Structures are given as structure tokens and as C-alpha cells.
Amino acid sequence: MTTSLTEYFQSALQQLGPQSWWPGETPFEICVGAILTQNTNWTNVEKAIANLKSHELLDPHRLWALPDLELAQLIRPAGYFNIKTKRLKNFLQFLLENYQGDLTQMFAERLEPLREKLLSVKGIGPETADSILLYAAQKPIFVVDTYTKRIFTRHQVISEEADYHEIQDHFMRHLPDDTQTYNEFHALIVNVGKHWCKPKPDCEHCPWRGYLPDLK
């Protein structure tokens, strides 16, 4: 008995409700959050973003003008603050040089070319690029993260050795090619991953317990 991805999606949506992602107010805030949350608990990222907000720095030109040392101190709670300072500045330089700091201009580009350009920015990898494209630009691309790999390898939907692109491709082939579906499904996956499919899983209470393959 195998379960279609659409069934996983509908089941989680019914049990957990709409997640209303991304947890950010503006497209620029989402871009910043996507970089800050790399390998980091979201609650830590929230503190960093609150610092930027209180200093009225959630703006491409203002953030670019801020000295690296000051930016690093403000985003300190998000961890890896030195490397993330550099990554944020790399993204800002890209945005300012190519689109005059205007995300609307940047998002007017077609999905595939823009994805390639984002990946060329040092510090933006596939998950960060896709998060920006899906949640800030609202383009139809599926985001793969550690939870996605963990949950669906445990469920034997994908193989252990599948790479980012293979997993993404699998999801996009088996789901409606639709921004809202990709948005909601990824958010539901993170929810399930955070609460039940942890390194030490709590399968008994997981919304997807009924879909677990029989283990010997």
C-alpha cells in the first residue's frame, strides 16, 4: 500500500489546518528570513529580525549602508552571524546592482533564469533560492529541506541517496504545479518535522502515522 503525495497533503491540511506561510510581513523580510534561517531554529531568527525592524533596517538600501560589524551584532541571535552578514550583503549587492534594489523588478524575471542567478550569489543555495522564489516571489517551485528528506525517506517515498534536485523533481511531478499547493505543503512538512518527525521521532502521534510503511 503506497500513499500518493496529494493524499499526504490533504491529510495534513485537514488535521493541522492552513499554515499561512511565510511568517514575514513583506517580500524583503521573507528574503532576509530565508538567509537567516539557514540551519537555525526559527525562534532565533525572529529575534534577529525584530532587531532589524526596531532599527528600521528592513529595507535594501538602508541594510546595504549598514556597516558589517553593526549588522553582525543585530543578527547575532540567529547564529553564524559573521557568515550570515556576508551572505546578506552578497544578496543585497546582487539586488542593488541588477534591479536597483527593487524586488518587484527582480521578481518580474522568469522563474528558471532567476533561480540560476540567485544560485550564483555566494551564500544562496537551492533551499534558500527556492524559498525566496516561492514565498517572496510567489512562483511555483517546491522547497526541499531537511524535514522533507527525513520524513519521506522514513516513509520510503524517496531513497536515502536522492539529492536536492531529485527530491524536488519527484514532488513537482506528483503534485499540481501550483504556487499555493507548494506553499502550503512545504509549511505542513515543516510543522510535521518540528513536532513529530524529529531525529527521535514520535510516530505514535504523527498526523501521518497511518502512512508509515511497516517496519521489521
Added chain:
DNA sequence: GACCAGGCACATC
């Protein structure tokens, strides 16, 4: 005190 969190780039073999 150990473990974990919505990655990514880089060194080394």
C-alpha cells in the same frame, strides 16, 4: 551537558 535547529561553502582525499 548533549543535542538540535527550515544550509552552504570550502578543504581534503
Added chain:
DNA sequence: GATGTGCATGGT
């Protein structure tokens, strides 16, 4: 091409 390592804070 595969594998290992540095980056860092804050919550459980």
C-alpha cells in the same frame, strides 16, 4: 566525485 568540517546562538 565523495566525504568531512567550520560557522554560533538559544531552547529542550
